[in-house]
Amino acid sequence: MTAPGTPAGAPAADDDLDVEEALALVREPHSEPQDDGPARSSGGPAVRQPGERPAERHTATSWPHAREIAARAARTARAHGRHGPADTPAGDRHAPVSVPLGDALGLVLAAPLDALTDLPSFDTSAMDGWAVAGPGPWQVREEGVLAGHAQPEPLTDGTAVRIATGARIPADTTAVLRTEHGRTDTQGRLHPTREMFHGQDIRPRGQECRTGDQLLPVGTLVTPAVLGLAAAAGYDTVTVVPRPRAEVLILGDELLTTGLPHDGLIRDALGPMLPPWLRALGADVVAVRRIGDDARALRKAVTASQADLVITTGGTAAGPVDHVHPVLERVGAELLVDGVKVRPGHPMLLARTKEHQHLVGLPGNPLAAVSGLLTLAEPLLRTLAARPAPEPYTLPLKEAVQGHPYDTRLIPVVLRGDHAVPLHYNGPAMLRGIAAADALAVVPPGGARQGEEAELLDLPWATAGIGVCFT
Ligand SMILES: Nc1nc2c(c(=O)[nH]1)N[C@H]1C(S)=C(S)[C@@H](COP(=O)(O)OP(=O)(O)OC[C@H]3O[C@@H](n4cnc5c(N)ncnc54)[C@H](O)[C@@H]3O)O[C@H]1N2
Ligand code: MOO
Secondary structure, eight states: OOTTTOOTTTTTTTTTOOOHHHHHHHHSSSOOTTTHHHHHSSOOSOOOTTTOOHHHHOOEEEEEHHHHHHHHHHHHHHHHHSOOOTTTTTTTTTTTTEEGGGGGEEEEEEEEBOOOBBSSSEESSSSSSEEEEESSOOOEEEBOOOTOOOOOOOOOOTTEEEEEEEOOOOTTTEEEGGGGGEEEOTTTEEESSSSOOOOTTTTTTTBBBBBEEEEEEETOOOOHHHHHHHHHHOEEEEEEEEOOOEEEEEETEEEEESSOBTTEEEEEEEEHHHHHHHHHHEEEEEEEOOOOOOOOHHHHHHHHOOSSEEEEOOOOOSSSOHHHHHHHHHHHHHHEEEEEEEEETTOOOEEETTEEEEEEEEEEEESHHHHHHIIIIIHHHHHHHOOOOOOEEEBBBSSSSSSHHHHHHHHEEEETEEEEOOOOOOOOTTOHHHHOSSEEEOOOOBBBOTOOEEEEEOOOHHTOOHHOOOO
């Protein structure tokens, strides 16, 4: 079925698109579908849009500033959390926790990783071959030495013993002769086939570290390699910054959780999308609740939530059932960001709902929700989790991108070679572009020319891989 607004000749919305086909969308001339009308995306002076909240033009925050506010809000929450009384749930919620290695991927070290042992913890053979003592030829002992065996008998000058990689070196060994560098004569004596040096192919105890050496500092992101190093260095658990807890409240009576849209009802796209995305951003998603368009239920859910971050979807604008603002007012929340000068997603908001809790209101339009997620939730969660900020980077745009006169635009792009290729289907209600994208390009007010460098926000799965980031 071709969706209304699909340009003639474009693949139908439900076609199976591989990346190349998705890229073909990029090459379409001039017919960027927007379900938002030119008046919003490229309109003239800052006249109030129909239905726009009257104060919005005055209160909307610039996109970079909104991100700073979100990060700062989290810093304040962390500082309070650490200094609060430890016996209250709020007081110790950001205190470091000890977790088994298997649960630590993606978290950040809250204590330095100091070696609990020398590495290697004993003199080790680096190769399969023979441990030898003195210059050859050598008499070879009957019993070999394998990895994991107890301390072998010492060697005497002129003797050798079969040894495996990783096995303990017998006392008085002078070198390890690799299997491929030794020859046994008819009397069973072992000869080297090339010159050897003292200590060859022996990994001495403590070569990599000594007990107590700092292997990694506080603030290191726990990657698969860090897990491996921690295990090698003797750790069963590591001390990490706890994962911030997020709760998702899905608003809207029009949402279906299964089947085809019908009778004005549509499928909920955000329920399936947000929890894994939030996990990729470092959060522990403790609940996903469907609230409908019920202000009282929303208020109860916000009041009851113990999460560090409450995410709402929809209801941010000024429609008859847009309950987010009134409920925030009702619960006495402090609005830190009320609208952001970014398209899509400008009605997004950030509020402090409790001393240790923030709420990010994502607009209901799905790509606008993604924009809110990356603008407000990402810096907030990253800071709560003490994750390092990604290094900012830019790439030249393969094509010009039309800008908004005053607002930043976030445009899904694929990264091809040295360029970012803008994707079409980037209207606020569309996920078709972002689903094929590697990153979002940050297009400043006024737009960007072909070849102009644009800042890029990587999508977590494009850089880290699903197995790494979805923990
Ligand atoms: N008079 C005005 N109307 C609107 C404005 C405005 O400034 N003045 N802003 C528009 C913009 S921009 C956006 S974005 C949306 C924000 O709307 P809300 O956050 O209030 O969201 P809803 O009205 O609840 O929904 C908007 C749209 O998104 C669909 N939706 C909602 N939730 C989901 C979901 N989980 N999965 C899929 N689709 C969802 C919903 O059905 C609506 O079509 O407001 C504009 N209006
Ligand atoms: O156009 Mo709205 O900005 O979708 O977010």
